[in-house]
Amino acid sequence: MPVLCSSCVDKRAVLKRPKTGHSLCKDCFFWAFEEEVHQTIVAAELFKHGETVGIAASGGKDFTVLAHVMKLLNERYNYGLTLMLLSVDEGITGYRDDSLETVKRNQQQYELPLKIVSYEELYGWTMDAIVRQVGLKNNCTFCGVFRRQALDRGAIMLKVDKICTGHNADDVAETVLMNVLRASEGDGVVPRCKPLKYAYEKEIVLYAYFKKTFLKDLESVRPSSIMDVIHSGENLSVRADVKMPTQGTCARCGYISSQPLCKSCVLLEGLNRGLPKLGIGKHHRL
Known part of the structure; x- marks a missing residue:
């Protein structure tokens, strides 16, 4: 016997919702x-x-x-x-x-x-x-x-x-x-x-x-x-006593950054200088 939709109790159910388990029509x-x-x-x-x-x-x-x-x-x-x-x-x-x-x-x-x-x-x-x-x-x-x-x-x-x-x-x-x-x-x-x-x-x-x-x-x-x-x-x-980095702007492009240069500009600098790994990791240096 076909399972009816548990919501409208009229149409045939076509799926069982993963979220709720309810059998519903489309x-x-x-x-x-x-x-x-x-x-x-x-x-x-x-x-x-x-x-x-x-x-x-x-x-x-x-x-x-x-x-x-x-x-x-x-x-x-x-x-x-x-x-x-x-x-x-x-x-x-x-x-x-x-x-x-x-x-x-x-x-x-x-x-x-x-x-x-x-x-x-x-x-x-x-x-x-x-x-x-x-x-x-x-x-x-x-x-x-x-x-x-x-x-x-x-x-x-x-x-x-x-x-x-x-x-x-x-x-x-x-x-x-x-x-x-x-x-x-x-x-x-x-x-x-x-x-x-x-x-x-x-x-x-x-x-x-x-x-x-x-x-x-x-x-x-x-x-x-x-x-x-x-x-x-x-x-x-x-926590209130945890000091978060001060949010500023990138000196080069003006995008938000907690450092003098944003991450995009650091990565681009490395690419343009032929040193792509320059901007990867925490200890990059331009």
Whole structure:
């Protein structure tokens, strides 16, 4: 006998939610997922009416669902937001060029303005060129630092109030654990917000699949442990007697930095001088 949806008790259930264990039909799952994102936005007061929000556009599943849900909720609940898409072209042949085509299709589908900023435009280097000089071992250091700053610079160009990222519960839980193990850098100049913070990756995949956006193999996860880690991270705080670094600005580019030069400028100096390892590690010297 077919299992009925536990919400509407009318239609046939097509899935069992990983998050709650409830058996739901497609429509009830869509509504539940969207309402939970809405509650995350409202409870944390992520946005104010009239703000301009840049959605970090990667072309991946999380961005695709985020862009769709943000546009839908903005209209459903009259958030009064001006939404834009912001994408970073790292210059990785065969990877970013393909994903940027997906972003462009999304831009047409959602009818939102799109701004693409590139490493080559901002720094004079592509990731392909950086890898040729530094090799594969340390290239993630360059990409992570440059990407964080590139998002800020793109947001400033668009004059957005906040950057909206597609980080899900799995991502946030991993970040919390990594921050416990090592020092973490701040978000950046423009405030970040994560509407999918409490959405499990598995449910994002299900949402996208049933919306016919894409298909991906599902991985088994232990949902409760993911949420426990997130809530633990929210309760962490810095002791009052701990002295934090003074935040200033980079003497070269003006970006936020606790040192005379920001990390991007230090890394660029090493690249431009043919000494790529110069800016890697704590004891770099220019």
